[in-house]
Amino acid sequence: MRMPRLLMLALAWLLSMGSWADTIGVVIPQDTVLTRSFVEALASRMPADRLEVHVLGIPQVPDSASLLVTMGQEALQWRLAQSSQIPTIATYVTLDGLRELHDSVRPSSVQILLASAKPDRQLRLAQLLIPHMNTAGLLFSEQQQWQQRFWQAAAARQGVTLYARGVAHADELPRRLSDVLNQSDVLVGLDDPALYNAENLKTLLLTSYARRRVLIGPSAPFIAAGSLSTTYSTPENMAESVIAAWRQPWKPAAIRYPEQFSVLSNDQVAHSLGLPPPDDGELMRRILAMEQTR
Template identity: 55%
Template sequence: MKPLRLLSLILTWMLCAGVGADSLLVVKPRETELTRAFVDALQDNYPKRDVQVALLERDPYPGDAALVVTMGLEALEWRLRQNAPTPTIAVYVTRDQMAEQDLLSHIQVLLASPRPERQLLLAQLLFPRLQDVGMLYSPSQRRQLEDWQRAARQAGLTLHPGEVTQPLALLRTLSDLLDRSDVLLGMDDPEIYNASTLKPLLLASYSRNRVLIGPSAPFIAAGSLSTTYSTPRDMADSVYLVQQMQWQPGAVRYPQRFSVLSNAQVARSLGLAMPEDEQLQQTIQTREGNAP
């Protein structure tokens, strides 16, 4: 075989394989500030590895990568259609999106949703005398509600669920719930928390001197009081930590690393003396570390 022909075949094979044995392949749906920040943080955690990045629209292939990291539900669904058994950690998938997913043994998930135990502990730190917590949910999220009820029992709190079976019943269900609750906790439920419902939910809650904790960081600017969440750096650090553990086939986890974000303006308007976010994060992390 001529040298030029051989070189051409080698280059073609390398392009098809995509990445080398020590490589880490990140598959993301699109180029955004968040995806760039996550990849940068991931590269910091793997300085001796070649971190490759591929856009989902180009239909990449895992090749000989040692690890694949997918970002978002679309990328996870793409990975589930692949035959390659490469270990894969899926990030930026919410708890409500996992209801229809059957994971393969070589895939684990790091959820973007706040951990229920963590959110409840945050609520207790903000309101030390807290006893009753309210939670709205749609029928499609009954399974997720079970996780919150279990976490509330462990925290010594009473969780009052309010099922919203139709949009017109939202505010009526909320009103009944606020009669029995000291704080409203939001779960990842797009049927309850979305652009059209958030303002009336917040107005109704604050008119009764009740606050909303959660459901995620984007809702803080809109008027939610506080939440735990994972920054791109937190998520990248959590990926690294998961890879150091024994592989658990099909595991669905919450990130070990997290931050706290609060709305100081809401706190002032309600006359609440709030600890600094960094202090709240450190206290929660310490208590989680000491938990049995």
């Protein structure tokens, strides 16, 4: 008769453990392949916690949540309009989007995980792919000139010379691009939709490759279009980085890049430029090792 009692005690213990689980509210802009992949990745890595997914503008997130995770610019803006003090990690916010939040007051309860590629990683990637690279070229629009200081600091840390030029108007792009390519070993794209868009892509790629210069970045969608390589964060990388940020001592109002990342390259572009096919996994491991030794 003792066995049923032991089973009942064990069941009671398991049920009490469940009561300790955190409730994680995930606020998404809409139901997409990306949002589903991210939520699934988050759920698989937090099996003891309960995830409640809320589509922006439909239900309200309960105040009982231990953590809020927002996806994208609109969800972050929604969160900043709330008076709640629930710890929040805002994901999939770009540097371009961050500029739009310049005048917003960010409470200490909100941290931001950027979706834009980290400048240090992009420059390290360029160094690994182009071993004799000394100068990295950078183009930026007037709206994104404020990003230049991040790249200058990253270039100094990596021992790279940065040759940067601004593009005030669209008709200046060919001339500024030629200037940058003539003075640098590689063109590194930044998160600047005014320049790096479908309309300018042909000019950027054809002009660069005509001068035997590669384009690094600015993001994963550009790889299929003809960029050589980039660092980026998959939904799994972003989920792991959310968990890491949540488990670490809270950093009030912090803006950071995901700790986990991946590398994506275009083998065909590498071949056409006479470069060896990139090993994305090895490139990621080498960049990560460099970060961990600093």
